[in-house]
Amino acid sequence: IIESHLAIRKDKWIGKPTKRVEDPRYLTGTARYVADLELPRMLHAVYVRSPHPHARILSVDTSVLPGLGKSVWVFTGQDLRDVPPLIDHVALDNLLRTPQNVIAIDKVRFVGDAVAVVVAGDRYAAEDAAEQLSAAVEYEVLPPVPSVEAANAPGAALLFDDLGTNEIYRQTEKHGDTEKAFAAADRVFTTRFHHNRYGAAPMETRGVLANYERSEQQLTVWSSTQMPHFLRSVIAGQLGLPEHRVRVIAPEVGGGFGQKMCTSPEEIAIPFIALQLGRPVKWIEDRHEHLLAATQAKEEFINLEVAVSNEGKLLGVRGEFIGDGGGYSFNTESALIEPALAAKSFPGPYRIEAFDEEVAASLTNKSPVAAYRGVGWTAANTVREIMIDEIARELGIDPVEIRRRNMLRSDELPYRSVTGQLYDSGSYLESLELAMKTVDYDAFRTMQERLREQGRYLGLGISSYVEQTAWGSDSSAQAGTPLPSHDNSTVTVDPSGTVTVAVSTSCHGQGHETSYAQIAADGLGVDMADVKVVFGDTLTSPYGLGTYASRSAVIGGATVARASADVREQILKVAANMLEANPDDLVIEDGTISVAGTPSVSKTLAEVAYAAYWDSEVRSDEPMLTSTRFYDPPATYANGCVVVLAEVDADTGVVTLDRIVAIEDCGTVINPMIVEAQVQGAIVQGIGGALFEQFVYGDDGQPLTTTYMDYLIPTSTDVPPIEVLSLESPSPFSIGGIKGMGEGGQIAAPAAVANAVADALAPFGARVRKLPLAPDYVLRLMGKIGSP
Ligand code: MCN
Ligand code: SMO
Incomplete structure (x- = not known):
């Protein structure tokens, strides 16, 4: 039990790798869509x-x-x-x-x-x-407007005539003293990066x-x-x-992923x-x-100038983030969802104290851009981690060492990033070190060198990340796209003593029926099997905004914990009347309420619940065992590190992934088994973005990827084993110290893959400037065909 006003009751269930209670109906085909x-x-x-x-x-x-x-x-x-x-x-x-x-x-x-x-x-x-x-x-x-470049060319056709422009937003913001940083720099590195347009492909x-x-x-x-x-x-x-x-x-919702x-x-x-x-x-x-x-996602252009010292210290950054919004600035999310979130999250786990951001978005004749797992954060993380590796290579510094030199230490947290994001706690360096230890970095380098002599190109890619989670009013403001938000849960014990948890977050594959049941079971002192979690129906759940931006564990978890604590008190009051004891002397365990130290003086929850509704001698003035609680959380920031080991076939340009190690730190873990699977799923989607997926439009504005023959998604044969290890830095700000984590894998994986390829192709001086790393692009990076 964590003792503080932010405490949640953590006993037998929270933290336990519990199998998902919802899975049997998915596996047996009885779920109804x-x-x-x-x-x-x-x-x-x-x-x-x-x-x-x-x-x-x-x-x-x-x-x-x-x-x-x-x-x-x-x-x-x-x-x-x-x-x-x-x-x-x-x-x-x-x-x-x-x-x-x-x-x-x-x-x-x-x-x-x-x-x-x-x-x-x-x-x-x-x-x-x-x-x-x-x-x-x-x-x-x-006339079609097939690209941002075309959208802003003189005489371009306008998507909305009355706006007089296709560029619907451009804004600069300065954070810290970049003039000073660039004046002090030994070197300035630049990139123009095109982050590919890809998107969710939910099974339903x-x-x-x-x-x-x-x-x-x-x-x-x-x-x-x-x-x-x-x-x-x-x-x-x-x-x-x-x-x-x-x-x-x-x-039943067969995957949403933001779409x-x-x-x-x-x-x-x-x-x-x-x-x-x-x-x-x-x-x-x-x-x-x-x-x-359906909406597409993630396309943006990022132009960077990075000021560094000869020791590889990141002194300052100037970044331009240009979103390709598609045909409409999509409702609620807007065409800024990619570039604005990318800009604000750019610093990641590093101490970057000067940063000028310029955010813009243009309309084009493509499907609108909207959310997809890791919105904005993916592109920012990808370009930043690729640049850090390039800087390291250029300066002759090891890629692990350059990260060590710039990373925020856990004892520097809470820390407000230069863009205003308040990192609550974390294990940035610890995650990196654990990942490197797990892959046995030195042994890899030896093997890499040996195999290079045989004409084989192996590479190792690192991607460290911070993931903003718990999207409420605070997170959205810190992300630069303010939107008020909050959620509610109702916990009710019925007259027979079983528990219904009705939540406003709306699960679509994440396993909330399991994780919330774990929280309620601990909160009330009952068996998980006696808890049913319901959501997804406005008639039976309290009002709230639903599930996105890795908010449910923190917000839903907290509201379930708070409401459970209330109901627990209500139960103890009635039980105290029944047992003629002081409520403070009572404990609930495994559905039995007893006097602490005297287990023989007890009542089952079923007996107490029945009395709470029907026995006018002992019940409260309001004969109900129920509570609805609200939470608009502070922002929480999860972190981690993904390392990819890959091999590039020098003849065909095909990239094979050999091994992936992921470190995830999402504070207090509710269900380690779910967290592990979420990391793996998100990494697979990141692999898609890194190697396969892209919505392609011709110069005539016609989409060229309208079947899965053209729009490639990763299959099981493309994905190596993904080992997930966990560190726990509880948030000092959120209830129970919980942080969200649902998107980190996708945020980190593309850069890890790109860096592995760039590392493998270091002898060719390869510089990755776009994704996906399809075979033809890889061959270009090697100088074997055309130019990159
Ligand atoms: N969890 C935990 N301990 C923590 C944090 C999380 O046990 N400290 C568990 C949670 O209880 C929950 C899961 O991990 O079961 C993810 O929690 P969280 O990070 O809060 O994310 P959300 O539940 O809010 O889910 C949203 C997130 C997003 S934004 C996308 S996009 C995405 C993702 O989840 N879409 C998904 N994962 C998905 N997984 C599936 N199967 N389908 C989707 O559409
Ligand atoms: S893209 Mo997730 O639903 O925030």
């Missing part, structure tokens, strides 16, 4: 989407459809013109707004932009009709089912979303419904159509549509 839901009289929706990157919609001739209004229905942007467009709310005055109609009205801004929705009695009929209608849309094709695509029940005057929307309550507020606002008449349910965070236009259009038709309407995104129209 939106696509599995069927309602009487349900109709099926299929989208007609733009084949042009940039065009004006002149007309949609719906008369071509036989059975229109009888067996087939069509909704165009005109039909939804009274629905207000989606718009972002990031509290930055000089960010230009780019309202997005949920179905385009006058203009389409990327291939895949929604032009109409066709609804029919079954999916086949809807697909056929949609195909027919696609041919009956008349467009005036406009997006999907929405909406139904208006006239008798109850209630609109119910089932959606594969990470934010049920937030979505309820947006739907009510957009459709002009009283919020208490809207219920949002996220059934299912903010409101998809489809989540407004489908409920609107269901209201119009008075019948349930279901839309399930197919995979091709997903690769076209």
Whole structure:
């Protein structure tokens, strides 16, 4: 038990590697997703989407459809013109707004932009009709804007004519004295880095089912979303419904990874159509549509100047972070989600005391950019760690040593980074040293040298990181994109003594049913098996923002712990009346309440709970065993180090990963088994970004990666064993010392892979300037074909 106002009760469950209670239904195929839901009289929706990157919609001739209004229905942007467009709310005055109609009205801004929705009695009929209608849309094709460069070229076509520019944001901010730093520098290193556009590929695509029940005057929307309550507020606002008449349910969600965070236009259009038709309407995104129209992520350009001393000390940095926002600055998140978060997180675990940041974002005719695991932080970490290795190589310093010279020591924390991020605690250097020890660094260097003589190119890449977690009002402000946020949990013991934990965070694969049950079980002194965790339904969970930005362990964990502590007190009060004892003398263990030191004087939780509800002699004035608690946490910062061992095939340019070691420090660990798996999953996604994944658009603005034949994701044969080791630096600020950790692996892995490749190709003077490290790029880096 940690003693302080931030304490949580930690006993038998927290910290124990407990198998996930939710997994049997995933493994046996009994989990139910939106696509599995069927309602009487349900109709099926299929989208007609733009084949042009940039065009004006002149007309949609719906008369071509036989059975229109009888067996087939069509909704165009005109039909939804009274629905207000989606718009972002990031509290930055000089960010230009780019309202997005949920179905385009006058203009389409990327291939895949929604032009109409066709609804029919079954999916086949809807697909056929949609195909027919696609041919009956008349467009005036406009010049495409396929890149940031094109967006800002003189005479570029404008995505939003009234804005007068495609660049919707540019702002500089100075932190510390960079003039002095650059004047004092022995050397200045520069880079122009293109971080690739890639994105989440959840096993379940997006999907929405909406139904208006006239008798109850209630609109119910089932959606594969990470934010049920937030979505309820947006739907009510957009459709002009009283919020208490809207219920949002996220059934099983087969992965979100940030993509299912903010409101998809489809989540407004489908409920609107269901209201119009008075019948349930279901839309399930197919995979091709997903690769076209779902949000993409991570594309930005980062230009750096780094001032260093001859000893490799990082003195100051000037950085320009330019986001490619795609067709719209996506609602809530905005086109700044990548560049702003990258800039603010740039310093990472290092002592960098002077930093000028310039953040910009432009619109282009591509799918909008939104969140994907490690937003902004991935790009910043990638370019910073690559630069540190290059500086080390150039100065003849070992890559471990240069990090040692610049890293913040644990006793310097709490430390406010130059960009204003308050690092609470951590093990930056310890993580690095543990990783190097685990991979046996010296032995690797010996082997590397020996094999190089045989023409084999092995490399070792290090990537140290800090991960901002616990996204609440504080974190978002420290990230440079302020948004108020908070969450709630309700813990209830029913008359039979079993426990229901209803949370506003909304799990979509992270294992909350297990980790929250562990917290409640310890908080109440019961068996985990007696705790059920519920979420994902606005009717049964308290209001909150849901699951994203590695916030649930800290916020959800704290609210569950706080509410459990309240209920524990309520239980002890009733038990004290029953046992004629002082509540302070009672203990709860394994579901039994007894007088401390006299275990024979006891009651089971079931007996106490029953009495709490039904026995007027002993119950409290309010006969309930329940509490709802709120938390808007301080920012917490997890940290770690990922080391990748790789080999490059000098003939083909193919990179093979041999071994990965990851050190994770997320403060107090709730469930080590879940943390280990989260690190592994995130690293696999980072490997995707480093070696395979990229949404490619032609100069004509046409997407070229619209199947998994072109858009490559890592498979099991691409991933080596990933060893995860844990360090624990509890946060001094958060309840229970918990920090989040869900994104660190993806933040760190791309740089670790890139640095391993650059290390392997050091004899060729390779400098990685973009990702992914596809074979042709690797061969270019080696000077074997063309130029990089
Ligand atoms: N945990 C723990 N001890 C800690 C910290 C975390 O045991 N000190 C556990 C938590 O209890 C939780 C898991 O680890 O079960 C992740 O916790 P946390 O870091 O708080 O992250 P969230 O639960 O808020 O999940 C969000 C995070 C994000 S932002 C993305 S993106 C992502 C990720 O989780 N998307 C995922 N992991 C994912 N995993 C799956 N399977 N599917 C997704 O869509
Ligand atoms: S990208 Mo995660 O849902 O914050």
